[in-house]
Amino acid sequence: MTQAGRASVTGALETVLATCTVGRSRVVLIEGAAGCGKSRLLHAVAEQAVAAGALVLTAAATEAGRRMPLGVLRQLVGSAPPFALPRTGAEDAKPTREAMRTFCAELCDLALAGPVVLCLDDVQHADTQSLHHLGYLVRHARPAPVLVVGTVSSYADAAQEPSCAPELTRQPHFRRIRIGLLSARETAEVAAARPWEWPGPTRPGRTAAELHRITGGNPLLLHALLEEDRAASTSPPPDPALDGPFASAVAACLRRSGPGALAAGRAVAILAERATEPLVTRMLRPEDDSAPALAALRACGLLDGLADGLADGLADGLVNGLRFRHPAVPAAVLVDTSPRARAELHRRAALVLTAAGAPADVVAGHLLAPRADGARVPVRPEDFTPLMDTAEGLLAQRPGEHRTDQAERLLELAHGICPDEAARTGVALRLAQIAARRDPEAAERRLTALVTGPRSALSAAGAEHRSRSAGMLLAQGRIAESAALLREAGEPGEPGAHGENPFDAPVAGRAEVPVGRARLTDATLAPLVLAVRTLLYSDRPERAVPASRRLLEEAEASGAPGWRAVFKTLHAEVLLRVGDVRGAHTRATEALDALPAGGGGTFRYAPVAVLVEACGAMGRYEEAAGHIRYPVTRRVLNTLYGLQYLRARGLHHLDLGRPQAALADFRRVGRQLQLWRADRAACLPWRTDAAQALLRLGKVLQARELAEEQLALPDGERPWVRGQCLRILAATGEPGQRTVLLRQAVEQLRCGGARLETARALADLGHALHADGDPSQGAATLRAARSLAQQMGALALRDELLPGSGGVAVMHGTAVPEELTDSERRVAALATQGLTNRQIAARLFITASTVEQHLTRVYRKLGVPGRNGLPAELADGVPVTT
DSSP: OOOTTOHHHHHHHHHHHHHHHTTOOEEEEEEEOTTSSHHHHHHHHHHHHHHTTOEEEEEEOOSGGGGSTTHHHHHHHTTSSOOOOOOOOOTTOOOOHHHHHHHHHHHHHHHTTSOEEEEEEOGGGOOHHHHHHHHHHHHHOTTSOEEEEEEEETTOOGGGSOTTHHHHHTSTTEEEEEOOOOOHHHHHHHHHTSSOOOSSTTOOOOOHHHHHHHHTTOHHHHHHHHHHHHHOOSSSOOOOOTTSHHHHHHHHHHHHHOHHHHHHHHHHHHHGGGOOHHHHHHHSOTTOOHHHHHHHHHHTTOEEEEOTTOOSOOTTOOOOSEEESSTHHHHHHHTTSOHHHHHHHHHHHHHHHHHTTOOHHHHHHHHHHHHHTTOOOOOOGGGHHHHHHHHHHHHHSOOOHHHHHHHHHHHHHHHHTOSSHHHHHHHHHHHHHHHTTTOHHHHHHHHHHHHSSOHHHHHHHOHHHHHHHHHHHHHTTOHHHHHHHHHHHOOTTSTTTTSOOTTHHHHHTOSOOOTTTOOOOTTTHHHHHHHHHHHHTSSOGGGHHHHHHHHHHHHHHHTOHHHHHHHHHHHHHHHHHTTOHHHHHHHHHHHHHHSOTTOOGGGGHHHHHHHHHHHHHHTOHHHHHHHTTSOOOHHHHTSHHHHHHHHHHHHHHHHTTOHHHHHHHHHHHHHHHHHHTOOOTTTOOHHHHHHHHHHHTTOHHHHHHHHHHHHHSGGGGSHHHHHHHHHHHHHHSOHHHHHHHHHHHHHHHHHTTOHHHHHHHHHHHHHHHHHTTOHHHHHHHHHHHHHHHHHHTOHHHHHHTSTTSSHHHHHTTOOOGGGSOHHHHHHHHHHHTTOOHHHHHHHHTSOHHHHHHHHHHHHHHHTOSSGGGSOGGGGTTOOOOO
16 A cells, blocks of 8 residues: 655655564564554555565554553554463563563464564553563564564654664664655645545635645544545535544644653643643643654644744744744644633733733733633632733723723632732722723722722721722712711711711812813822812812813823713813813713613713703704603712702703702702702802792892892802802892892802803893993893803803893883794793693694793793793784694
C-alpha cells in the first residue's frame, strides 16, 4: 500500500522485509508526530509481509493498558501457536532471564518455518515486562528471520519513552524511519486521489492550498476534513463542526501526543491570541516541560508557529505568538474539558496575563468566562485582589458601557469573598459609584441597599466610607437620608454632628470648589455635582455655566450614559436659572434621551422638572402637560428631584389658570423642606411661588405675608430671592409704591443673575409706569422686557408683551375685548356663561388642552386671576354657537 509522499518510506520498508525473508533479522522504528501516518505504514508492512508468506504478529499498545504486565506480549502471540508465557509479576518487576530466553527460543522456532514479522503500534505505551522480552528478542534473535517493526511518537513525554529505546538504537540491525507532515504538493495529491468528485463547478470544495493551511499537512486531519467537506450541503463548505470528523481528529492528535501536549494545547486554546511560549509554560504545572509539548503540537500540524520577535511581555501590543491553524481547533481542544477544568484554566490564564501586563479587559474576560459558560465554580478568597485590581484597571480605561458591566460583575464576585466587613462595605460603595456610569437609578438602588442594610456594615466601615456615602446621597438629592447618616455617625467635625444639614453647604455657597481643575471620575462625581450646585445656588449663578458645560463635555467623552444624563440635567438647570430657556429645554430633552427606557429612578424627575418649566416659559403648554404624568410617590417626595418636579407642576398649573392646584403643590414642597430642615429659597422658592398662586386667587394679604416671611429668613438677603419677594410686595401694595418696589426688584434680580425673573419684573414695571402716567417710559420698559424675553426664548412672555396684546390696557384696569384674538374671545365668552373647559371644547370642536391655553392667555392679557374675573361684556357680539 503506497501513499502519496510516502513512496521512499514504503520502499525502505520493502527492502527491510526482503532482507528478513532471506534469513536476517531486522528492527525498524517508525517515528512521527500524531496523525502523520505511522499506523498506516505499519499496516502496509503487515499486508506486504502476509503477501510474502510471513507470519505476522500484531499488537497495539495503549496508555490505559500500560499498567497490564505482559499485555502487549499476549496480544502478539494471541494468534500464534501456544507460547509458554511466564506468570505476570508486579507491574514494574523485571522478568527473569529464563522467562525471556524461553520466549525468544519459541519465537525463533516459529521462524524456522518462515519469516516472522512483529508489528507493534505505539511502542511508547507498551508495558515494562513486554518491553523487556522484546529487548531480549532483538539482541538474541539475529540469526533468525525475525522482523520487528514498531511505531513511536516523535515527541512522547519522557515518562512515555520505551525503556528499551537506547538499547535498540545501538543494535547494528536497527533502522529508524522518520515521517513528517505532507508538503503542499503532497496534500494536493492526496485530495486529488479521493474516490469522489464534487457534483459540478458550483461545489468545488476547498482548494489544495486551503486544505494544507488548515491541516498543516497532517494526513489524519486532512482525511477527516475531506470527509466532512464531502458531507457538506453548501458551497464552499462551512467551518468544521465541533462534533464532526475534523474535531475528532484534532482530539485524537492531542491524545496521541501525550498528556503534556494536551495540557499545552488547552493552555494555547484558553490564552487565544495572547498565547506565547513563556505564558504557556507558566500555565503548566511546575514539573511539566512546555518545549517538547509545543514541539509535538507543531509537529502534528496543529500549531502555526511562534511569531518572530515576540517577547514575554504583552504591553507593547504584540499578539499571536502561538496560534492554531484554524479557529475550529481551539473549540475541539477544549470540547472534552469539564466546566470546572475550563474555569481553572481561565483562572490560571488571568494570573499569568496579569503578571505579563496584559490589558485589564483581556484579564477580565478570563475571570468572567466561567460564569459566561454557566459554570458554578466558587470564587476563592485569594482571588479577591486580582478581581479588585482587574476591575479598577477596566475602570481606569475609557468608561464604556461594556467595561463598566465587566467591572461591576468582577466587583460583585469580589464582594462575595471580602475578607472583612469594612472591605465588603468599601466594595459595595464602589459598586454604587460605578453603577452611576450607566444609569442613575442603578446607583440609587446600590446605595439604598448599602445605607438601609445592617447598620453594622456602615458603622464598621469608618468615617471615610460614611462621608462618601453621605456625599453620594446628597448628590442624588436624598437630603434627609444624607443628614440622618451623618447624625447617626455623630463624629466631630463632620456636617451633621451638631445638627447642621449637609444641604446647607451647597445652598449657602460658603466654600469655593475647584470645579475648573477637578476631573470627572467615579470618586469625584458626587463632589462635582455638589460643587456645581454650590455655584448654581450662589449669588452669581453665571459661574456655573462654564463649569457645568466643561463637565458635560467630559461626560460626553467618557461614553458613560449615566454621567451624560446627570450633567446634561445639571447644565439644563443652570441654563434655566440664568434664563437660557431654549438651551435648558434642549439639554433636558437630551438628558431624558440618555436614560435607559423606563429607567432613571427618581433622577428622571429632575430633567422632567426643567422641561416642564422651560415649556411653560416658551408657551408650549401641551408639551408640558405631557411631562407631568409622573406620580409623586413617597419615595419621589423624599428627594430633591421630586420637589423640583412638584414645583414645576405647580408652575404649570399656574400657566393653565389652576391656582388652587398650584398652591397645593407649592405648599407640599414647603412642608417637605421644613421637615428636612432644608428650607432654602435659593434652591426652591416655594413661598414666592405660593404667593403668586394666592394672588391669582385674590388672597392678597396672604400673598404679602408669605413674601414678608421669606424676606425675614436667611436667604431673604440673596438678590434673586429678595427680587422675587419685592415683586410680590409690589403686586400687593399700594399703587403709589408699586413703581419703587419694582425698580428695586429689577435691580436685585439682575444682580442675582435671574434673567427670566428680571424680564417678568420689567414687564410689571412697564405696566406700573403706564399706570403712574408715564406711558413713554412704560413703553420703553416693556420693549426692554420683550427684547430680553426674546433673547431667552421665553416666548410666552414675549407674546404677552407684543404691541396690541392687551398688556398695557390690563395695567390701566380697562379690559378691552378687541385686544384678544377671535379664538380667545370665543373661548372667554363661553367661559363667562359658566361652561366647563370640556363643554367649551365640545362646542368649538377643539381639545380641552387648547381651551386651557386660550383661557390662560386671556387671564394674563386681562390681568384677572381666573374665570370669576372675566368681564361679562366679553360675550357681546361674539358668535359662540355653531
